[in-house]
Amino acid sequence: MADEKWVDVGAASELAATPLRKVEVGSVPVALSCVGGRFGAVSHVCNHAGGPLGEGTLDGDYVVCPWHHWKFNRLTGEGEPGFESDRVPSHGVRVEGGRVLVTARPVTPRHKNPHPPHPLERAIKREPGPIRVLGIGASAMDEKNPRYSGSDHLLESALAAARGQGAETRMIRLSALRFRACEGYYSKAARACTWPCSITQMDSEDQMDQVYEGLVHWADALILSTPIRWGQASSLYFRMAERLNCVQNQITTHKRIMIRNKVASFIVLGGQDNVQGVAGQLLAFFAELGFAFPPFPYIAHTRGWTAEDMERNVAFVQHSQELHDGARHLALRTVDFAGRLVAGAETGDMPRAGRKAQTVGTA
Numbered sequence: 001m002a003d004e005k006w007v008d009v010g011a012a013s014e015l016a017a018t019p020l021r022k023v024e025v026g027s028v029p030v031a032l033s034c035v036g037g038r039f040g041a042v043s044h045v046c047n048h049a050g051g052p053l054g055e056g057t058l059d060g061d062y063v064v065c066p067w068h069h070w071k072f073n074r075l076t077g078e079g080e081p082g083f084e085s086d087r088v089p090s091h092g093v094r095v096e097g098g099r100v101l102v103t104a105r106p107v108t109p110r111h112k113n114p115h116p117p118h119p120l121e122r123a124i125k126r127e128p129g130p131i132r133v134l135g136i137g138a139s140a141m142d143e144k145n146p147r148y149s150g151s152d153h154l155l156e157s158a159l160a161a162a163r164g165q166g167a168e169t170r171m172i173r174l175s176a177l178r179f180r181a182c183e184g185y186y187s188k189a190a191r192a193c194t195w196p197c198s199i200t201q202m203d204s205e206d207q208m209d210q211v212y213e214g215l216v217h218w219a220d221a222l223i224l225s226t227p228i229r230w231g232q233a234s235s236l237y238f239r240m241a242e243r244l245n246c247v248q249n250q251i252t253t254h255k256r257i258m259i260r261n262k263v264a265s266f267i268v269l270g271g272q273d274n275v276q277g278v279a280g281q282l283l284a285f286f287a288e289l290g291f292a293f294p295p296f297p298y299i300a301h302t303r304g305w306t307a308e309d310m311e312r313n314v315a316f317v318q319h320s321q322e323l324h325d326g327a328r329h330l331a332l333r334t335v336d337f338a339g340r341l342v343a344g345a346e347t348g349d350m351p352r353a354g355r356k357a358q359t360v361g362t363a
Contacts, residue, residue: 006094006101015039015100020063020074022054026104029054030091031063033074040074041091041102047072047079047112049194053088067185067192068202077108086113120196120212124258126220126345131338133162133331134219135171136211138226138237143176150317151225151269154299154327158223158267161328165335170218172210174236179208182242190253197246208243215289216247221263221338222291223331224282228270228302233278241285248288259290261345263338265330266298269317275300294337299326 009015009023009032016034022044023032029044031054042063044054051067058064062071062080071080077090089106135158139149152173159169180203186193194201200209215222226233250256264286268278279298287293301323303313317323343349 005104006092007104008099009102010100012039012095012098012100019058020054020056022052023102025091025102028104030102031056031074032093032100032102033058033063035061035074038075039093039095039100041093042072042074042077043088043091043106043110045088046070047086047088047110049191049198051189051192067188068194068198077110079113083113085111087111118196118201120200120209120216122217124216124260126261126342129168131162131165131167131220131335131342132218133159133167133169133221133223133335133338134214135159135169136214136222136224136240137171137173137175138224138234138240139173139175140234140236141175148314148318149227150301150314151227151267153317154267154269154323155223155225157324158225158327158331158334161331162221162223162335165332167221167335170214172214174211174240177207177210179206179211179239179243181239182245186245186249190249193246193249193253195246195250195254195256195258197243199243208240211240211243212247215244215262216258219262220342221265221334222286223265223267223334224286225267225269226278226282228268228274228278231274231277233268233281244289257290261341262291263294263334263341264291264297265294265334267327267330268298268300270302273302275302292337292341294333296330296333299323299330 007025009025020033023030030041031044033040044052046053046065048068048070051065053063053065056064056066059071061074063074064071072088077088078084079086089110090108092103092107094101135155137152137155139151141147159171162169180199183199185198196212199206226237247258250258266279266282268275
């Protein structure tokens with residue numbers, strides 16, 4: 001067969017000048033390396049997510065995948081120590097007459113060592129039970145020395161109202177989680193942004209999995225609260241949002257919609273202006289994830305750009321009946337709409353727009 005023959009891939013002097021590169025051996029992509037004058041050839045395709053090994057780097061005699069940093073021996077294709085049974089195909093390589101020859105047919109096979117699936121990889125299925133509301137507080141603070149947070153306070157009022165309607169609730173305060181910032185795997189290639197997030201797969205101590213579990217598998221509804229910081233949502237919110245790109249990206253790469261029949265609403269609070277700008281960003285982002293919104297999907301409060309006396313603002317939020325009523329009615333609209341979405345999904349009938357709320361709050 002043709003693929004059993006040796007294929008000339010170029011001049012040895014030229015190929016030796018680049019420690020690692022991709023070459024085409026007939027129609028087969030191969031990662032060709034050269035260290036100390038010795039050539040090695042392994043598959044260009046990584047075992048993990050199909051990353052381009054020939055575009056990676058070398059760590060001694062190991063090719064490092066540029067997507068998620070898996071390592072394979074450049075000569076044998078074996079995985080790094082501890083993962084030797086997980087290997088990519090290796091190809092025969094030799095130098096004759098100043099030319100590098102490589103076999104198109106591998107001399108060793110690919111082997112993907114069985115890895116238990118990540119718990120987040122399970123099928124997305126709503127379990128029977130009451131409407132489930134996840135509250136996410138995006139106010140940043142020192143957890144060892146906590147301060148009062150108006151946005152968290154209103155979120156707690158909203159969740160209490162949801163429980164009063166028979167809903168089950170959970171609350172996640174992002175400041176209490178240890179999670180890494182997005183490291184831009186999508187910028188390497190769309191398929192490099194995986195589900196679960198590549199960071200979640202590689203770092204068992206990263207706690208973004210709690211957000212993924214809550215949004216994708218558990219909740220029917222989300223109520224997110226954020227302060228306004230320099231006219232925008234909090235830095236913690238954006239840090240979380242960037243890590244949620246792996247949820248939206250599943251639509252792009254796998255035509256897989258992970259958020260269905262779920263509702264989102266928002267509480268926006270701050271000592272600065274730009275309520276509508278912040279709310280607009282939240283609405284646009286969560287719409288891209290697949291969330292629907294109840295009528296009047298956010299409440300908000302701000303005393304304006306010049307109100308620098310935060311002590312007065314704190315006291316106002318703590319004691320404002322209007323704001324806490326607004327948070328409670330926001331929760332009732334959210335639970336009501338989520339209940340009808342869930343019921344509609346079960347019966348095949350999608351609900352009409354929700355009832356106008358008794359109290360909208362400041363928006």
